[in-house]
Amino acid sequence: MAKGKQQARNEETVSGYFRRLFRENPKLLRSGSNKETVERWLQDHPADKEMPQRAKYILSNVKSVLRKKGRRKKRVHDEQDRDAGRPVQASRPSRHGLEHLEEQIDELMTVARLLDRDGLANIIQLLRRARNEVVWKIGQ
Numbered sequence: 679m680a681k682g683k684q685q686a687r688n689e690e691t692v693s694g695y696f697r698r699l700f701r702e703n704p705k706l707l708r709s710g711s712n713k714e715t716v717e718r719w720l721q722d723h724p725a726d727k728e729m730p731q732r733a734k735y736i737l738s739n740v741k742s743v744l745r746k747k748g749r750r751k752k753r754v755h756d757e758q759d760r761d762a763g764r765p766v767q768a769s770r771p772s773r774h775g776l777e778h779l780e781e782q783i784d785e786l787m788t789v790a791r792l793l794d795r796d797g798l799a800n801i802i803q804l805l806r807r808a809r810n811e812v813v814w815k816i817g818q
Contacts, residue, residue, distance in 0.1 A: 692733055695722075696740040707744055712737060712817030738810035741817070746784055776816045783809040 690698070699718060700707040706715050715737060716729050729737075787805045790798045 692736045693740050696737055697744070700741070700744055707741060707748075710816060712741075712814065715817075734814060735807075735810050738813035738817075739806070742780060742784070742809055742813045746781075749781075776812055780809055780812045780816065783812065 696715075699715065706718075709715075719729050719733065719737075720726060783805055787802055787809070790802050790805065795802070
């Protein structure tokens with residue numbers, strides 16, 4: 679359904695639903711599992727027996743974007759500390775392998791968009807699907 683029709687009927691988009699859910703309960707965003715989020719979806723959508731695949735992809739994408747925004751803010755803060763001449767605590771060197779992979783895929787998507795958004799549209803789409811799968815695996 680087009681966004682205009684949904685907004686005209688004052689319905690929330692699927693991504694808007696997940697953004698609101700993560701804003702209300704930030705621990706779900708930091709959680710390594712999507713189990714609680716899926717359970718909440720099923721409670722809020724009683725007509726669904728299980729979460730649709732499209733909603734899973736949207737969940738993965740929104741969760742990844744919000745996590746990335748959180749990482750950006752931390753980096754900006756670290757740069758400000760460096761500029762102020764204060765020592766910066768080193769981030770934890772050990773990261774979960776899948777989270778590191780998610781970050782690398784995000785960076786590849788950014789590079790592909792900067793190079794040629796239209797010409798690399800298929801590659802960008804494949805990278806987005808790969809990132810969503812990685813986020814989904816992190817959440818299991």
